[in-house]
Amino acid sequence: MLEVIRRNAQSWGVKLLFGIIVLVFVFWGVGSFTDSNSNVVAYVNETPITLDEYRQHYEQRLEQVRRQMPEADEETLRQMGFRRQVLNELVDEKLLRQKASEYGLRVPDAEVQQAIAEIPAFRDQNGRFDREIYKKLILSQGMTPAQFEAGYRSSILMQTMTDYLVTPAVVTDEEAREIFRYAREEARADYVLFPPGEYMESVKVEEKDVQAAYEEQRERFTVPAQAEIAYLEFTPEALADPADVTEEEARRAYENNPDAYTRQARVKARHILLRAPDDASGEKAEQAEARLEEIAARIDSAEEFAAAAKEYSEGPSAPSGGDLGWFPRGSMVESFEKAAFDAEPGSLVGPVRTQFGYHLIWVEDRQEAGVLPFEEAELDVRQNVARDKAAGKVTDLLDEAIARVAAGESLEQVAETLGIGLRHAGPFPQNQGPSRPSLSQEAVQRLSTLTPGDTLDEPLSIEGGYTLVQLTSQTPSKVRPLEEVRETIVTELKRKEAMVLAEEEAASVAAALHDPQKRERAMERIQDRIKTTEAFTRQGFIPGLGMNERFAAAVFVAEEGDWLDEPYLSERGAFIARLSERTPPTDAEWAEAKQSFIQQLKQSKRQQLYQGFMSELRGEATIEIANKRVLGE
Incomplete structure (x- = not known):
């Protein structure tokens, strides 16, 4: 292995390997990067959380995240506070273990053995637990049976402790029915809209207000620095050339893989x-x-x-x-x-x-249904074969391209020599990067260090492979001149003032509707403008008017037919409204939803009990972070 590394010391693959090793050292605090306590990440009431524990849990949680969010990169994880989340989960586990010990809870060996024996993956063809299958599967995952059983025992203990804590979470039918009624009750409202457009012509905007708004919003009118790039893609998809695939190769691939060309x-x-x-x-x-x-x-x-x-x-x-x-x-x-x-x-x-x-x-x-005829599938077959053939060229072509760039060749020369299409992207905001190729935030940051004409001497990772990038042009950030944005500012100022006028008129009409001497005349004025919403719930989204939780709350406590005391605002303008009708969910709707709704309520109560108990435990515990570097802090 060492000899292979020595022979290929200048290839990009080996550079990448060493890069990964260095990242692992920095991340996990191995060797000279750490102090003498680096094997402990934190202490929970003097009980250590070791680096091995943290690393194992991190990898398990990372796999879960990647399954749910395949596009998640290191920057996404950082914004999520992922490392701290992992530590918090381990802290909770330690606290639960300590409390379980205090309560005298333990898991007998027989219970662990019985639980493992019931796992389908460890059974033979006759459905019986097979110890040899069990050992092979556990060893294939890099664990010994003793390690697996210790982990399983811990899982059972944690579940037992959790079940013990949330036992009081009980939901009665009456309680659930009342909450269901409250959550699913619907209302309709009559409303009169006062759109700001009706008042725009009466609004005058002074130049000093335009100037002031422009100065206040200079950041909004700032065009970020723009960039353009040229790049080479080293991926099987980009390097695939169907013209290089002979008909014989295509037919052989088609005949050897008929399932791939089956049509439903x-x-x-x-x-x-x-x-x-x-x-x-x-x-x-x-x-x-x-x-x-x-x-x-x-x-x-x-x-x-x-x-x-x-x-x-x-x-x-x-x-x-x-x-x-x-x-x-x-x-x-x-x-x-x-x-x-x-x-x-x-x-x-x-x-x-x-x-x-x-x-x-x-x-x-x-x-x-059936297998597509070769003539219909040929284009796909050729593309697939070309992609497979190209996959074997990625590393060699990449290494040669890097060497040529290092020798001073431009990307255009490299593209011509290697027979690879030179691609272009931009202009795009330099702080965001292009949409294609999709680059990590770190890669975007590296691009910002270049000057036009420079080529990155190392490839950037992209989906399916790598890319070599050259910055071809760069435009510094600038504030758009007032004359370019004047119309936008004037329109916004006029609309803002028009909205004030609309709200004032709506308030005036609402007041008149509550005045016995003015009510009849006010109703005559708005009668032809009254519209009725579609049904909505207390969540606050009003069809035709948008999101307005305050309005929804007022409607659900109003008397039917009574106009509300004040106007409300929406994107469409100011409006006044009254409750048209309130409709509770039917018995049939309750009967259909009852079982799942009660289960959801019970789960919510269990979660609240658990979180409350853990907050109390954390408040009483002494938690000390021993290695902030692992957390990226």
Whole structure:
């Protein structure tokens, strides 16, 4: 191994290997980077959390994060405070262990053995626990059976302790029903909107106000430094050239991997939707169905169907004539999918009921499942083979490119010599980097140190490989002159003042509606402007008006028909409102949601009890950080 490293000491692969080793040393505090206490990260009531414990837990949690957020990089983890989160979890575990010991809780050997024996992965073909399978699997994960059993014992103890702590979390049916009613109750409100646009013409903006606003918002009008780059990509995708793949190679790859070129059964169709959700009244549903039957009677061709879809459909595909394109099984609602797949091409189906409403379906074409003919799959086959062939060239081409750049060649010369396309990106904000290639924040920072014409002497990591980057141009940051942004500032100032006028008029009308002598006249003034919202909940999103929790709270305690005392603001303007109706959830809705809702409440209570107990334990504990370097602090 050492001889291999010596022979390839100048290759980028070995440089990368040593870079990783150095990063590991710096991160984990190995050797001369640490003090004598570096093997301990923290103490919890004098009980140490060792570096090995921290590292193992860090790696487990990192794997979980990467599964949920594949794009997460080191900067993302830093912003999350990920290292501190890992430590906090270990601190909680130590505190729970100590409290479990204080309570006299322990896990007998027999319980650990029984729990492990029930893990399916350790069973043979007959479903019986197999010790040899168990040993092999555990050893393959880099652990001994003793280590695994100790960890499993700890998990059982932690779960037992947690269950003990949250036992008091009880939710009665009555309590859950009341919370469900409160959470799911809906309201509608009548409202009158006073849009600022109605007052814009009466607003005058003085030059001194424009100047003041410009000076106050100079940062907003600052254009960040811009950059442009040229770059070479060293990835199998970028280096793949389908023209280098012979027909013989393509056919061999096609024949050796038929599963990769298998097509699911699929249908090409259009549809017309008239909305009638599941909770729609029977009358509304019947009207939608009858209307679709009338439309269907006038359709004899795909062209007529597309025209009807544009005119009548209430679905998002209406502008394109109801076109849904090709879709396989499993991609549509079951009743819709069955109707489409059961129909012959060129036929009209429906009305078909789904939870969205009623549909008419025109089936244009259908393809059965099977392996694509080579002629149809050829382009994909060639691309896949070319990508596989290119994967073996990435390291060699990268090493040669680095050597040529180090010898003074430009990226353009390197691209021409190696037969690689030179790509360009920009202009883009220099502090953000280009959208392609996607670079880490650290790489963006390195780019900012270059001057135009400079090429980074080391490659940057990108998805699937590496890139060599040259800064080709750079524009310093600047504040846009006032004349460029004057219109924007004037419009905003006028709108701001217009909103004040709108709110004042809304307040005046609201006051008149509460004055017996002025109420009738005020109602005459606004009668034709009253609109009613769609139903909304206490969460505060009001259809047509936007988010307004304060307004929602006022509506739900108002008397039906009474105008609220004050106006409210939305993005659309000021408005006054009154409660139109308040509708509690039905018994049927409660019956359907009861089981899961009670479970959610119980889980929430359990979490609150657990968090409260842990906060108390932390408050009483002595926690000392012994190695802040591990935490990046």
